[in-house]
Amino acid sequence: MKTNLKAVLTGTHTLSGNEACIEGAFAAGCLFLAAYPIMPAIETIERYLKRSAEVGATFIQMEDEISALAAVIGASWTGKKSMTATSGPGFSNMMEHLGLGVMLETPCVIIDVQRTGPSLGIPNRAGQADMMQARWGSHGDYEVITLAPGSPQEMFDFTIKAFNFSEKYRTPVIVISDEYIAHKKEKVVIPPADGIKITPRRYFKGQKDKYLPFKRDKDFVPRMVDIGDGFKFHVTGLTHDDKGYPIMLEECQEYNVHPILWKIRNHVDEIVEFQETGTVDAEIVIVYYGATSEAAIKAMKQAKDMGIKVGGLKLDVVWPFPDKKIAELAEKVKAFVVPEINYGQIVSEVERCSYGNANVIFVSHGEKGINNTDDIVSAIKLALKEKERKKGIIEYRSQAGSS
Amino acid sequence: MRYWEVPFGKEKPKTPIGEIHILKERCKGCGFCVEYCPKDVLEMSDEFNSKGYHPPKIVNGEACVNCGLCETICPEFSIWCTLKEEVALEN
Amino acid sequence: MEPLKMIEKDIQPMDVHPMNDILRMDRLPHIWCPGCGIGTAVTAFAAGLDKANIDLKKTCIVSGIGCTGRVAGYIKLDSFHTTHGRGIAFATGIKVANPDLKVIVFSGDGDLISIGGNHFIHAARRNVNMLVICINNFIYAMTGGQVAPTTPLAAYATTSPFGCVEPPFNIPYLADSSGAVYVARWTALHVRRLTNSIAEALNKPGFSVIEVISPCAMYYSRINRLGDGLDMMKFYHDNSEIRHGEDTKNLDIGFQTKIIVGKFVDRERPTYMDSYNKWLSGTKKAEK
Numbered sequence: 030m031k032t033n034l035k036a037v038l039t040g041t042h043t044l045s046g047n048e049a050c051i052e053g054a055f056a057a058g059c060l061f062l063a064a065y066p067i068m069p070a071i072e073t074i075e076r077y078l079k080r081s082a083e084v085g086a087t088f089i090q091m092e093d094e095i096s097a098l099a100a101v102i103g104a105s106w107t108g109k110k111s112m113t114a115t116s117g118p119g120f121s122n123m124m125e126h127l128g129l130g131v132m133l134e135t136p137c138v139i140i141d142v143q144r145t146g147p148s149l150g151i152p153n154r155a156g157q158a159d160m161m162q163a164r165w166g167s168h169g170d171y172e173v174i175t176l177a178p179g180s181p182q183e184m185f186d187f188t189i190k191a192f193n194f195s196e197k198y199r200t201p202v203i204v205i206s207d208e209y210i211a212h213k214k215e216k217v218v219i220p221p222a223d224g225i226k227i228t229p230r231r232y233f234k235g236q237k238d239k240y241l242p243f244k245r246d247k248d249f250v251p252r253m254v255d256i257g258d259g260f261k262f263h264v265t266g267l268t269h270d271d272k273g274y275p276i277m278l279e280e281c282q283e284y285n286v287h288p289i290l291w292k293i294r295n296h297v298d299e300i301v302e303f304q305e306t307g308t309v310d311a312e313i314v315i316v317y318y319g320a321t322s323e324a325a326i327k328a329m330k331q332a333k334d335m336g337i338k339v340g341g342l343k344l345d346v347v348w349p350f351p352d353k354k355i356a357e358l359a360e361k362v363k364a365f366v367v368p369e370i371n372y373g374q375i376v377s378e379v380e381r382c383s384y385g386n387a388n389v390i391f392v393s394h395g396e397k398g399i400n401n402t403d404d405i406v407s408a409i410k411l412a413l414k415e416k417e418r419k420k421g422i423i424e425y426r427s428q429a430g431s432s
Numbered sequence: 433m434r435y436w437e438v439p440f441g442k443e444k445p446k447t448p449i450g451e452i453h454i455l456k457e458r459c460k461g462c463g464f465c466v467e468y469c470p471k472d473v474l475e476m477s478d479e480f481n482s483k484g485y486h487p488p489k490i491v492n493g494e495a496c497v498n499c500g501l502c503e504t505i506c507p508e509f510s511i512w513c514t515l516k517e518e519v520a521l522e523n
Numbered sequence: 524m525e526p527l528k529m530i531e532k533d534i535q536p537m538d539v540h541p542m543n544d545i546l547r548m549d550r551l552p553h554i555w556c557p558g559c560g561i562g563t564a565v566t567a568f569a570a571g572l573d574k575a576n577i578d579l580k581k582t583c584i585v586s587g588i589g590c591t592g593r594v595a596g597y598i599k600l601d602s603f604h605t606t607h608g609r610g611i612a613f614a615t616g617i618k619v620a621n622p623d624l625k626v627i628v629f630s631g632d633g634d635l636i637s638i639g640g641n642h643f644i645h646a647a648r649r650n651v652n653m654l655v656i657c658i659n660n661f662i663y664a665m666t667g668g669q670v671a672p673t674t675p676l677a678a679y680a681t682t683s684p685f686g687c688v689e690p691p692f693n694i695p696y697l698a699d700s701s702g703a704v705y706v707a708r709w710t711a712l713h714v715r716r717l718t719n720s721i722a723e724a725l726n727k728p729g730f731s732v733i734e735v736i737s738p739c740a741m742y743y744s745r746i747n748r749l750g751d752g753l754d755m756m757k758f759y760h761d762n763s764e765i766r767h768g769e770d771t772k773n774l775d776i777g778f779q780t781k782i783i784v785g786k787f788v789d790r791e792r793p794t795y796m797d798s799y800n801k802w803l804s805g806t807k808k809a810e811k
Contacts, residue, residue: 061620082806089619092645099609100616107621129606256601257624259580265604460557463753504714507562
């Protein structure tokens with residue numbers, strides 16, 4: 030694949046998370062965006078439009094989020110890397126086509142800039158309450174890859190990664206950021222175009238009459254073709270066989286859905302990424318992701334200064350969840366401290382994966398909307414005090430609202 | 433047609449004669465082709481296909497002029513006609 | 524776990540139908556009931572494709588759900604069977620991403636006008652270059668005969684046991700007022716005119732809508748005691764009137780009233796891609 034040099038703004042920039050995300054998309058070769066304006070994801074669309082003419086990318090503002098993701102899936106079948114950007118309420122709308130994207134095995138990227146909820150919530154306040162929706166929001170059995178960047182630089186890097194994952198596994202990939210990262214301006218270093226690793230689309234190379242849209246390789250990932258190449262394929266959201274024809278049989282349901290799940294489950298070790306800091310001899314491990322990273326890293330430093338053996342585990346890829354890593358750490362450490370900007374989502378996964386071997390302390394976000402460093406430090410102290418193994422999640426309520 | 437209106441050397445108009453093909457197994461016996469055949473070539477038969485429907489049968493095959501209406505109106509893609517021959521008009 | 528073996532139907536193409544190249548003969552017989560008009564519309568569509576003289580390689584068809592949603596699966600083009608009402612949105616994505624393609628949306632009234640109504644009017648407003656064929660059978664047929672947004676007043680359905688109380692949509696009027704460039708209505712009986720209309724609309728740039736009134740023998744006719752598919756066809760024969768260029772306001776369909784058919788709108792408007800490219804070239808000039 031030829032890299033469009035204009036698409037990669039090599040150099041050092043000061044960009045907000047939303048802007049960095051679009052730069053990442055262009056660097057990954059994204060050529061189509063369909064979206065519906067929503068706070069706080071709007072800067073992505075604006076940035077895209079600003080740059081689309083010079084990059085040669087296409088944009089359409091659809092009438093709602095449902096049609097935005099539908100258009101993205103349609104566009105992806107024409108051979109263009111496609112994406113959409115939205116926030117909580119729009120993300121709820123998109124659940125319908127997240128399922129379609131999984132069933133049609135269409136590579137595409139969804140940027141979810143989280144705000145609070147339920148329903149409209151506060152449009153301009155960060156939240157992390159869509160984490161479970163990203164995993165379980167659409168009906169039926171599916172697996173999804175979700176990346177959670179924690180800074181504008183990661184926003185850039187993870188968007189490229191998201192496109193690579195989506196092409197490699199032929200599945201929709203979600204980049205789940207939040208209002209805090211989206212609007213935070215920071216230094217973003219964009220490497221030269223040849224230094225960016227891009228996974229090209231995995232096309233079918235063979236005779237036209239032998240093409241089966243869902244014929245799988247050993248890795249369960251079928252090969253794609255574009256509309257207009259003359260393959261005359263059929264794909265459907267119904268349970269289908271290799272030809273893409275709907276078949277309403279129980280065994281076909283199994284035949285169809287099993288590889289969709291296992292093409293991701295078999296590659297969990299390749300997909301899952303995390304950043305460990307000082308977990309080797311840690312007593313307490315802070316598990317964090319996204320916007321809480323900053324507070325968690327600060328708290329880690331403070332606790333270390335106090336002489337507490339504390340480590341950190343930043344989840345880069347939230348879904349699939351790093352079950353093995355958490356289970357491995359749970360046997361060594363005393364407790365996990367999980368700060369989140371919600372009332373407990375990923376913490377329940379941590380609790381599930383610790384199999385009762387370690388205490389799990391959840392730090393809620395308090396009044397200020399984002400996790401407080403002092404709260405996390407206090408939670409660490411609480412974890413040290415706790416001598417017994419407690420069942421379930423121990424909730425640490427924020428004492429003060431300031432940071 | 434009056435002969436002086438016909439340009440010299442022009443071929444005489446011909447009547448196409450069609451041949452009807454019926455896939456009885458695909459038929460669901462809706463009767464559209466029987467009802468709307470302009471030459472009344474078809475009729476519902478008494479026999480059953482394996483699905484239990486009565487497919488049409490050809491009763492007046494010579495009358496078919498290969499108009500193709502049965503082919504287009506058939507919802508089951510089970511009937512079509514092909515051109516058999518073209519016969520010059522008499523007179 | 525190893526995947527199961529591929530499940531294939533044991534249906535062999537029995538003979539060579541003239542539309543063998545356009546239809547997926549390995550999938551026949553289709554799922555539609557005896558006396559249903561969708562098959563007729565599909566045949567007319569296949570004939571229209573043939574007549575329109577377009578590159579079938581560069582043509583794709585998108586369907587929503589329901590009885591008519593299955594059409595895409597029977598037509599040998601790049602075909603997509605998508606979710607409820609989103610056929611037009613999906614097709615918009617395809618068309619905008621690759622303007623060289625010819626895009627056809629073939630779906631039903633419930634799919635396009637009810638759940639996909641928003642996408643329908645917005646695609647018409649934008650004038651995205653596509654052909655929308657809307658089969659109108661006045662009812663939700665696949666779910667078992669519920670009220671549709673096109674069910675005429677006083678007609679019975681399983682969810683209107685005392686007669687439909689909601690006024691129906693007039694699809695040509697909706698399309699016309701939203702900005703479609705080509706609007707026609709035919710019944711499943713008018714196969715020749717429908718074929719010609721499809722061929723004409725396929726070569727027309729812009730958002731074209733063809734409504735096809737189609738008998739639903741199993742639900743609409745049965746619940747309303749209107750006989751079978753053939754009786755409905757006879758009704759169309761006696762009660763449809765061709766009025767080309769008729770004002771789309773006058774095209775309401777009542778319960779068993781006269782059906783006005785014909786080509787109502789045929790006009791020129793810049794398509795979405797025209798306007799988009801104009802904007803794009805303007806931006807590029809400004810940069811220089």
